[in-house]
Amino acid sequence: SQQGEEDPQALSIQEGENATMNCSYKTSINNLQWYRQNSGRGLVHLILIRSNEREKHSGRLRVTLDTSKKSSSLLITASRAADTASYFCATDADNNNDMRFGAGTRLTVKP
Amino acid sequence: NAGVTQTPKFRVLKTGQSMTLLCAQDMNHEYMYWYRQDPGMGLRLIHYSVGEGTTAKGEVPDGYNVSRLKKQNFLLGLESAAPSQTSVYFCASSLAWQVDEQFFGPGTRLTVL
Numbered sequence: 083s084q085q086g087e088e089d090p091q092a093l094s095i096q097e098g099e100n101a102t103m104n105c106s107y108k109t110s111i112n113n114l115q116w117y118r119q120n121s122g123r124g125l126v127h128l129i130l131i132r133s134n135e136r137e138k139h140s141g142r143l144r145v146t147l148d149t150s151k152k153s154s155s156l157l158i159t160a161s162r163a164a165d166t167a168s169y170f171c172a173t174d175a176d177n178n179n180d181m182r183f184g185a186g187t188r189l190t191v192k193p
Numbered sequence: 194n195a196g197v198t199q200t201p202k203f204r205v206l207k208t209g210q211s212m213t214l215l216c217a218q219d220m221n222h223e224y225m226y227w228y229r230q231d232p233g234m235g236l237r238l239i240h241y242s243v244g245e246g247t248t249a250k251g252e253v254p255d256g257y258n259v260s261r262l263k264k265q266n267f268l269l270g271l272e273s274a275a276p277s278q279t280s281v282y283f284c285a286s287s288l289a290w291q292v293d294e295q296f297f298g299p300g301t302r303l304t305v306l
Contacts, residue, residue, distance in 0.1 A: 086235075115294065122300075123299060123300070124197070124283055124285075124297030124298050124299050124300055125236070125283070125285075125295075125297040126297070127294035127295065127296070130293075130294060170235060170236070172236075180238045180241065180251050180252060181238065181295075182238075182252070183228075183235040183236040183237075184235050185233055185234055185235040186235055
């Protein structure tokens with residue numbers, strides 16, 4: 083069963099705008115990761131945030147984690163057409179021996 | 194440094210046929226994984242390996258077998274393919290278990306008729 087669920091399923095914005103995607107999960111975690119997948123390609127790791135962290139930055143990416151609400155958000159600032167991709171969150175639940183991925187958010191950035 | 198490679202890239206099978214998907218990594222990673230990706234369902238872990246000679250079941254292992262005879266290779270086998278196994282298969286590897294980023298291959302698109 084899926085652990086993480088992304089919201090929204092699809093998001094369309096103009097270049098230069100910010101994009102926010104959310105991930106909710108069901109059980110306690112050790113860490114949460116965000117990945118990007120361009121069409122027809124493998125996943126690429128973006129950022130990992132541990133359960134004792136609340137916010138992390140990497141370039142134009144900002145990730146927050148609220149363990150009390152069991153949710154995370156990924157913010158992409160000043161989006162570019164090249165950011166068009168699907169974005170997935172993945173969690174390692176305490177009671178699982180594997181990582182669980184959500185179904186993803188499909189982001190389209192229009193030039 | 195090729196990272197994670199997968200062969201083949203595409204394959205069409207008839208129901209009941211068998212095949213093996215090959216994954217290779219040149220990063221000296223201990224951990225390797227096989228996932229399948231279906232529309233609207235994200236990635237699901239099939240099997241994984243925590244080191245040469247060891248394998249374990251993931252979330253959806255039925256109908257698949259794996260082997261890790263060499264550290265750099267992780268093979269996924271379908272003994273008797275079924276239409277339900279039509280999917281895109283991704284291999285991944287990581288240096289550490291769970292708490293480290295996973296490096297993914299480009300995927301194999303498998304169609305079972």
